Amino acid sequence: MDKIAVLIPCYNESKTIEKVVTDFRKQLPEAVIYVYDNNSTDGTDEIARKAGAVVRYEFQQGKGNVIRRMFAEIDAQCYVMVDGDDTYPADQVKQMVDKVLINRADMVVGDRLSSTYFEENKRPFHNFGNSIVRASINALFKNDIKDIMTGYRAFSYRFVKTFPVLSKGFEIETEMSIHAIDKNMYVENVVIEYRDRPQGSESKLNTYSDGFKVIKTIIKLFRTYRPMGFFGLISVILFLLAMVFVIPVVVTYVKTGLVPNFPTLIVCGFATIAAIQSLFAGLILQTIYQKNRQDFEMVLYRVTKEGKCDEE
Incomplete structure (x- = not known):
C-alpha cells in the first residue's frame, strides 16, 4: 500500500x-x-x-x-x-x-x-x-x-x-x-x-x-438518498393542486347541489390518489434506505479495519 x-x-x-x-x-x-x-x-x-x-x-x-x-x-x-x-x-x-x-x-x-x-x-x-x-x-x-x-x-x-x-x-x-x-x-x-x-x-x-x-x-x-423528501414533495404538490381545483367544485355543490365540472372532480380524485401513492412510496423507500445505511456502516467498519492492517 x-x-x-x-x-x-x-x-x-x-x-x-x-x-x-x-x-x-x-x-x-x-x-x-x-x-x-x-x-x-x-x-x-x-x-x-x-x-x-x-x-x-x-x-x-x-x-x-x-x-x-x-x-x-x-x-x-x-x-x-x-x-x-x-x-x-x-x-x-x-x-x-x-x-x-x-x-x-x-x-x-x-x-x-x-x-x-x-x-x-x-x-x-x-x-x-x-x-x-x-x-x-x-x-x-x-x-x-x-x-x-x-x-x-x-x-x-x-x-x-x-x-x-x-x-x-x-x-x-x-x-x-x-x-x-x-x-x-x-x-x-x-x-x-x-x-x-x-x-x-x-x-x-x-x-x-x-x-x-x-x-x-x-x-x-x-x-x-432522500426518498421521503423527494416523494413527499411530489405528494404535497399533487395534493395542493387537487385542493386548488376541487374547492370551487365543492363550493358550487354546497350552494346548488350540482357538480357542473365533473371532469375536474375526477382529475382531482386521481391526483389525490397519486399523492397518497407517492407518500407511501417515500415511506417504503425511506425504510429501505435506512437498512442500506446500517449495512454500509458494517462495510465501513470492515474497510477501516482492513486499511489499518495494511498500514501496519
Whole structure:
C-alpha cells in the first residue's frame, strides 16, 4: 500500500501535464504519482512518463470512468486527486494530506470558490453554474461543502474503498460530495488559489451539456438518498393542486347541489390518489434506505479495519 498516491486523470493535457507532475513530485517526494490517460492523442502519456509518473490507461471515455478505475486499482493511506490542466497549485497539497493522515478526514475539498476562482475563471456560465450547484446541494442535503465541483481533493482509504462510482463524466465530483454528506463522512474544506488554464490549453467541460448532466445527477441522488423528501414533495404538490381545483367544485355543490365540472372532480380524485401513492412510496423507500445505511456502516467498519492492517 502506498502512503500517498497522487491521482491525475488526463485527456489531451500535453501542454500542462509535465508541470503538474513535476510540481507535485516536488511537494510530495514520498508520493507515487499516477497518471491515467483517457485516450489522449497528443502524447500526454509519454510526457507524463518522462516526468516520472506511473502511467496507466482507461479506454472508456469520461472522467468518472477514469476515477472508477483509479479507485479500484490503487491502495493508499491517502489519495490526492487533481486535474492535469495546471489550474490547481501543488503548494497547498501538504495541508490537504495532513488533514487526512493526521486529522483523519475522509474527504478534503480544495475550495476554489472562497478564493480567486471568480476572478481567474473567464467563463461566466461556469461561475454561475458552480454557485447554483453549491447552493442547491447544501440546501437539499443540509451541509456546507464550500466547493462541490472542484477537481482538487484528498481522500482517506475508507472513503475510496466504499465509494460506488456511478457517474461516467464530470458529474463525478457532485456524486463524491453527496456520498460524503449522506454517509456522514468527515469532510474538511481547504481554501486554495485557482488559476485559469494556460493559453493554448482547452477545457473538456461543456458548460451546457455537462451542466445539465450535473443537475440531473443532483435530482437522481436526491431521490436515492432522500426518498421521503423527494416523494413527499411530489405528494404535497399533487395534493395542493387537487385542493386548488376541487374547492370551487365543492363550493358550487354546497350552494346548488350540482357538480357542473365533473371532469375536474375526477382529475382531482386521481391526483389525490397519486399523492397518497407517492407518500407511501417515500415511506417504503425511506425504510429501505435506512437498512442500506446500517449495512454500509458494517462495510465501513470492515474497510477501516482492513486499511489499518495494511498500514501496519
